[in-house]
Amino acid sequence: MEQNRTIKKIPLLPVLAGLMILLPLIVAAGCTGTSPGSSGQPLAGTEWTLTDYVSGGKSLQTLDGTSITLIVSDDGQITGTAGCNHYFASYEMKGTAITIGQAGSTEMACMADGVMEQESTYLSLLNRAASVTTGNDRLTFADATGTTILSYARIVPPAPEPLAGTNWTLDSFYTGDVVSSVISGTTITAVFNEDGRVSGSAGCNNYFGTYTVSGNSLSISSIGSTKMNCPGRGVIRQEGTYLASISKVKSFSISGSRLSLADANGATLLSFTKES
Numbered sequence: 049m050e051q052n053r054t055i056k057k058i059p060l061l062p063v064l065a066g067l068m069i070l071l072p073l074i075v076a077a078g079c080t081g082t083s084p085g086s087s088g089q090p091l092a093g094t095e096w097t098l099t100d101y102v103s104g105g106k107s108l109q110t111l112d113g114t115s116i117t118l119i120v121s122d123d124g125q126i127t128g129t130a131g132c133n134h135y136f137a138s139y140e141m142k143g144t145a146i147t148i149g150q151a152g153s154t155e156m157a158c159m160a161d162g163v164m165e166q167e168s169t170y171l172s173l174l175n176r177a178a179s180v181t182t183g184n185d186r187l188t189f190a191d192a193t194g195t196t197i198l199s200y201a202r203i204v205p206p207a208p209e210p211l212a213g214t215n216w217t218l219d220s221f222y223t224g225d226v227v228s229s230v231i232s233g234t235t236i237t238a239v240f241n242e243d244g245r246v247s248g249s250a251g252c253n254n255y256f257g258t259y260t261v262s263g264n265s266l267s268i269s270s271i272g273s274t275k276m277n278c279p280g281r282g283v284i285r286q287e288g289t290y291l292a293s294i295s296k297v298k299s300f301s302i303s304g305s306r307l308s309l310a311d312a313n314g315a316t317l318l319s320f321t322k323e324s
Contacts, residue, residue: 089182089183089184090182091120091141091180091182091187092120092121092122093120093121093122094119094120094182094187094202095117095118095119095120095202095203095205095303096117096118096119096120096187096200096201096202096203097115097116097117097118097200097201097203098110098116098117098118098170098198098199098200099199099200099201100199101169101170101173101197101198101199102173102195102196102197102198103169103173110131110166111131111160111162111163111166113160114131114132114160114163114166115129115131116128116129116130116131116166116167116170117129117203118187118200119303120139124138124139124140125137125138125139126138126139126148130151130153130167130170130171131158131163131166131167131170132156132157132158132163132164132167133153133154133155133156133158133167133229134153134154134219134220134227134229134319135151135152135153135154135171136151136152136153136227137149137150137151137152137174137175141180144179144180144181145178145179146177146178146179146180146189147177147178148174148175148177149175150175151171151174151175152225152226152227153167153171153227154220154227154228154229155228155229156229156232170198173189173197173198174189174198176191176192176197177189177190177191177197177198178190178191178192179194184202185201185202186199186200186201186202187199187200187201187202188200205303205304206304206305207304208302208303208304209302209304209305209307209322210302211240211261211266211300211302211307212240212241212242213239213240213241213242214239214240214307214322214323215237215239215322215323216237216238216239216240216248216307216320216321216322216323217235217236217237217320217321217322217323218230218235218236218237218238218290218318218319218320219319219320219321220318220319221289221290221293221317221318222315222316222317222318222319230251230286231251231280231281231282231283231286233280234251234252234280234283234286235249235251236248236249236250236251236286236290237249237323238294238320240259240261244258244259244260245257245258245259246258246259246268250273250287250290250291251278251283251286251287251290252276252277252278252283252284252287253273253274253275253276253278253287254273254274255271255272255273255274255291256271256272256273257269257270257271257272257294258270261300264299264300264301265298265299266297266298266299266300266309267297267298268294268295268297269295271291271294271295273287273291290318293309293317293318294309294317294318296311296312296317297309297310297311297317297318298310298311298312299314305321305322306319306320306321306322307319307320307321307322308320
């Protein structure tokens with residue numbers, strides 16, 4: 049004779065409710081904590097100077113008489129000096145993970161012992177950075193193994209120099225993704241006077257013009273120059289490039305003792321430092 053079997057029905061709602069309570073607890077347990085070394089300090093808009101770096105398994109300090117800097121913008125770009133040349137690169141961040149693109153730089157050759165080797169090592173280490181730790185006064189980059197490879201101290205920028213009345217000396221031309229330094233032995237300057245006139249040396253001839261400024265907007269027009277023909281390879285061509293670039297300027301920005309002039313799209317055309 050077949051025996052009667054009783055199947056006990058379990059209400060679904062209490063079970064589902066229990067699962068809904070349990071799952072958030074499991075998820076929360078797996079997501080607690082923050083990335084190692086994360087301090088919550090913003091990186092964009094900061095400036096740093098390198099204090100030490102790792103090469104060949106050894107921690108080294110920057111050479112005497114050299115300065116290596118890192119300036120982080122909020123548009124995904126980093127710039128600075130690598131001890132001899134100015135450099136630039138793109139970067140992306142997700143949490144404390146960072147990817148820095150291949151750096152480009154100007155092409156000056158510095159003759160002091162070890163300077164160019166230090167520069168090459170620094171730029172290659174930048175490209176290996178995989179994570180970042182920031183604090184109030186310190187910044188470090190680590191590679192994919194978690195080993196710290198670059199350490200910086202924060203630079204507190206001085207109050208920006210005024211545009212008018214400051215003597216500015218050009219150090220870099222920007223053409224698309226290419227940055228060029230001024231030809232050795234030439235000096236290009238700009239002085240914006242209070243009366244709306246701009247003048248200076250274009251590397252060979254003296255030039256002059258007028259400018260108008262409103263906030264960070266800047267327009268330079270009516271440019272003229274003397275007509276000397278200066279010897280030296282590329283000097284006259286450099287002068288023409290400079291005068292053409294300055295006529296395209298639509299905005300400016302000043303950070304401490306550095307002046308950048310940009311075109312209508314916000315792309316940097318010319319970079320100056322305060323004349324010492």
